[in-house]
Amino acid sequence: MLTVENTKCECGHQNAVGTVLCESCGKPLLKDLQQSDAPLEMRYDGVARRSQKSNQTAIDKIWSFFSSVKIAIYLIVITFLTAMLGTIYPQESTFINNFDPSTYYENTYGLPGKIYYMLGLSHTYESWWFIGLLVMIGTSLVICSLDRVLPLYRALNKQQIRKHHQFILRQKTVYTADIEGEPKEWVANFGAQLKRRGYKVHQEEGQGTALLAEKNRFSRWGPYINHIGLILFLLAILARSIPGWQMDAYVSVPDGDTVRIAGTNYFIKSEKFVVEFYNDDELPEQLQGKMRAKNYETQAVLYACVSDCSDPLKEPVLEEVKRHNIIVNDPLVYDGFKFYQFDFDLTPRLNAVSPILEDKGTGEKYGPFYLPMKDSALQHKLGPYTLDLFANYMEFALNSEGKPTTLSREPNAPAFVFTVKGPGLKPEGEPYIYFPMQKDKVKFAQDTINREIAGKIEIRVDGMENVDFSEATTHLNVRVDKALPYLWVGAVFSMLGLIMGSYWQHRRIWLRIDGGKLALGAHTNKNWFGMRSDVANALKKVGIEVDPKTLDNGGKNA
Amino acid sequence: MGKSRKKIQIVILLAVLVLGGYAIGSTFFGKDKTGLLKVGAEPPEFKLADLDGGVRSLSEFKGKPVVVNFWGTFCEPCVREMPEFERQYEKWKDKGLVILAINLSEDTLTVNNFVNRFDLTYPILRDVNRQTERSYGLRQYPTTFFIKPDGTLMEVKVGGMLEKDIDERVERLLQL
Numbered sequence: 001m002l003t004v005e006n007t008k009c010e011c012g013h014q015n016a017v018g019t020v021l022c023e024s025c026g027k028p029l030l031k032d033l034q035q036s037d038a039p040l041e042m043r044y045d046g047v048a049r050r051s052q053k054s055n056q057t058a059i060d061k062i063w064s065f066f067s068s069v070k071i072a073i074y075l076i077v078i079t080f081l082t083a084m085l086g087t088i089y090p091q092e093s094t095f096i097n098n099f100d101p102s103t104y105y106e107n108t109y110g111l112p113g114k115i116y117y118m119l120g121l122s123h124t125y126e127s128w129w130f131i132g133l134l135v136m137i138g139t140s141l142v143i144c145s146l147d148r149v150l151p152l153y154r155a156l157n158k159q160q161i162r163k164h165h166q167f168i169l170r171q172k173t174v175y176t177a178d179i180e181g182e183p184k185e186w187v188a189n190f191g192a193q194l195k196r197r198g199y200k201v202h203q204e205e206g207q208g209t210a211l212l213a214e215k216n217r218f219s220r221w222g223p224y225i226n227h228i229g230l231i232l233f234l235l236a237i238l239a240r241s242i243p244g245w246q247m248d249a250y251v252s253v254p255d256g257d258t259v260r261i262a263g264t265n266y267f268i269k270s271e272k273f274v275v276e277f278y279n280d281d282e283l284p285e286q287l288q289g290k291m292r293a294k295n296y297e298t299q300a301v302l303y304a305c306v307s308d309c310s311d312p313l314k315e316p317v318l319e320e321v322k323r324h325n326i327i328v329n330d331p332l333v334y335d336g337f338k339f340y341q342f343d344f345d346l347t348p349r350l351n352a353v354s355p356i357l358e359d360k361g362t363g364e365k366y367g368p369f370y371l372p373m374k375d376s377a378l379q380h381k382l383g384p385y386t387l388d389l390f391a392n393y394m395e396f397a398l399n400s401e402g403k404p405t406t407l408s409r410e411p412n413a414p415a416f417v418f419t420v421k422g423p424g425l426k427p428e429g430e431p432y433i434y435f436p437m438q439k440d441k442v443k444f445a446q447d448t449i450n451r452e453i454a455g456k457i458e459i460r461v462d463g464m465e466n467v468d469f470s471e472a473t474t475h476l477n478v479r480v481d482k483a484l485p486y487l488w489v490g491a492v493f494s495m496l497g498l499i500m501g502s503y504w505q506h507r508r509i510w511l512r513i514d515g516g517k518l519a520l521g522a523h524t525n526k527n528w529f530g531m532r533s534d535v536a537n538a539l540k541k542v543g544i545e546v547d548p549k550t551l552d553n554g555g556k557n558a
Numbered sequence: 559m560g561k562s563r564k565k566i567q568i569v570i571l572l573a574v575l576v577l578g579g580y581a582i583g584s585t586f587f588g589k590d591k592t593g594l595l596k597v598g599a600e601p602p603e604f605k606l607a608d609l610d611g612g613v614r615s616l617s618e619f620k621g622k623p624v625v626v627n628f629w630g631t632f633c634e635p636c637v638r639e640m641p642e643f644e645r646q647y648e649k650w651k652d653k654g655l656v657i658l659a660i661n662l663s664e665d666t667l668t669v670n671n672f673v674n675r676f677d678l679t680y681p682i683l684r685d686v687n688r689q690t691e692r693s694y695g696l697r698q699y700p701t702t703f704f705i706k707p708d709g710t711l712m713e714v715k716v717g718g719m720l721e722k723d724i725d726e727r728v729e730r731l732l733q734l
Binding site: 037059060063067100126127130131132134135136139142143145194235238241259262263310311312313374375377378389391392393394395399400405406407408409 | 564631633692
């Protein structure tokens with residue numbers, strides 16, 4: 001197609017290689033096009049795309065590859081098809097906890113699942129080839145647009161008013177007639193009518209027998225503004241991989257705990273989690289008796305660490321920055337962070353007890369003393385007694401060798417072993433095991449293990465006011481998306497471009513009068529019906545009645 | 559005009575190469591969203607207290623082969639593994655092997671009691687509030703990370719190991 005040919009038009013204008021219609025007078029340059037009389041292809045006003053060159057270097061070849069709309073369409077179709085593959089089974093990124101993709105897909109979906117996982121389709125949208133396709137689409141968007149918008153801009157910016165007869169009479173809307181009277185006046189009169197319909201009118205200087213009227217040229221820039229929006233959109237998505245730009249994490253905060261948000265200097269505390277359930281009379285019959293949450297709320301406080309933030313030997317110094325009661329769809333928002341209510345767990349957790357020590361001989365009570373489940377003080381002095389903490393277990397059990405051990409690090413069945421010294425006890429102290437929870441006391445037979453010391457002293461909690469526990473754990477979703485404003489900007493540009501290109505049409509009318517003969521041609525990029533009625537209306541105003549339908553010169557979409 | 563056009567072409571293609579390369583490249587490295595660290599990735603830095611009142615970080619051992627083992631007293635296979643790590647440490651420490659055993663956020667008394675019972679000489683580090691284990695994406699215990707002297711991950715072993723399993727991996731680590 002790109003053979004070297006004479007691109008100089010008979011009007012004297014030197015056109016670029018690949019030009020279809022002379023940039024100046026509009027005459028078709030290709031021989032076979034000159035001989036035909038079918039309506040002209042007006043795409044990009046017939047100017048050459050920037051990449052259309054006769055001798056291409058490697059860079060030119062890459063450039064013209066991406067400049068091709070055909071390639072762009074292939075890329076988009078391939079991306080659509082591969083994106084569909086990613087929807088067959090759930091993607092890895094949709095799972096939150098305790099999820100092992102190497103077994104999940106096979107166990108859940110059998111052999112197809114295994115193949116799906118092995119092909120890497122379980123993370124389609126993060127795979128190198130999918131991102132690669134998006135990069136290629138982005139490249140194609142930039143290059144396609146640039147290659148077309150600049151020549152188009154030039155062509156529309158310096159339009160020749162007097163066009164070649166072949167150009168005018170091969171438009172899709174055409175009118176010819178014999179004109180009586182002074183041509184210059186007729187043209188000026190007709191131009192005034194078009195002006196009233198919103199056209200910008202350019203009458204040829206001098207003779208004044210040629211005219212170009214144009215309106216809504218800006219709609220031609222719509223697609224390119226849309227493309228700028230899409231490119232911004234893609235760049236914003238890409239920017240999410242910049243460290244700190246995107247975060248989508250989950251934190252679990254038991255009542256009263258302060259938890260660090262991993263990778264940040266923020267700490268979040270849940271002062272209390274409250275949940276309200278529907279009453280039975282508020283529920284339809286089939287849901288009655290079931291616990292349906294009506295409202296749940298985390299009374300959260302966000303802290304920023306101000307010093308000793310990463311020194312493991314010191315407690316971080318925290319400063320409150322925000323306080324908010326988080327409910328569903330009403331997150332705590334601060335500094336780009338959003339804390340959403342995600343889930344909750346009503347399993348209580350024992351935090352600390354404040355037991356007393358009773359001397360069973362005298363009946364005297366000492367204490368209470370504060371005994372947290374974790375990192376308790378190692379020594380407690382209670383009147384004449386001294387308690388040295390010897391060992392503690394979060395979930396007490398006996399291991400295969402019969403020795404005490406812990407089954408987990410959650411205080412599900414806590415136990416404390418003290419060495420107790422005091423009146424009536426051996427001077428080196430006697431061991432005493434203490435189970436704060438009544439169920440464990442019974443289960444592990446505390447008094448039996450403690451033997452004779454159980455008859456001398458007792459450590460116990462008097463009353464629930466001496467028990468500190470978290471009633472619930474709230475699960476929050478922590479999100480940061482710094483790219484979001486840019487996505488919006490991209491979306492706004494894209495929409496603006498679409499509206500510009502869709503709701504307005506670029507309409508142009510060319511005419512010339514040679515020896516009393518009027519030749520009028522009109523072009524628009526869409527809505528030919530409107531184009532013809534514009535022409536017919538203006539003609540009517542200057543005294544020529546014409547049925548708009550008869551202006552149709554054939555051609556596609558006319 | 560031809561020259562400036564060429565320049566624009568080169569600038570745009572270079573921008574595509576850099577941005578696109580970054581986008582595609584970032585799919586190969588780093589933690590996948592759900593799971594453990596990938597082999598070849600650089601494991602996340604940590605800075606934790608040891609039992610002697612000091613602070614140890616992963617980065618201070620760059621250039622040496624490092625074995626990072628997560629353990630807890632509540633995890634029987636971890637407990638069984640500890641003396642085996644101790645023997646491996648004795649065997650290879652002259653060759654520069656570093657073993658960092660990170661406790662799974664248990665309290666001080668529990669850790670001290672345990673370490674005294676086994677007489678361990680390699681550094682025991684104390685994770686706080688599960689931060690380090692989370693950044694390493696731990697799902698099961700024990701999990702052991704074998705880190706090459708260049709700071710990249712050679713292997714992740716989930717589950718308990720026998721001494722010969724440890725030995726075989728340490729030998730591979732030292733040869734690299």
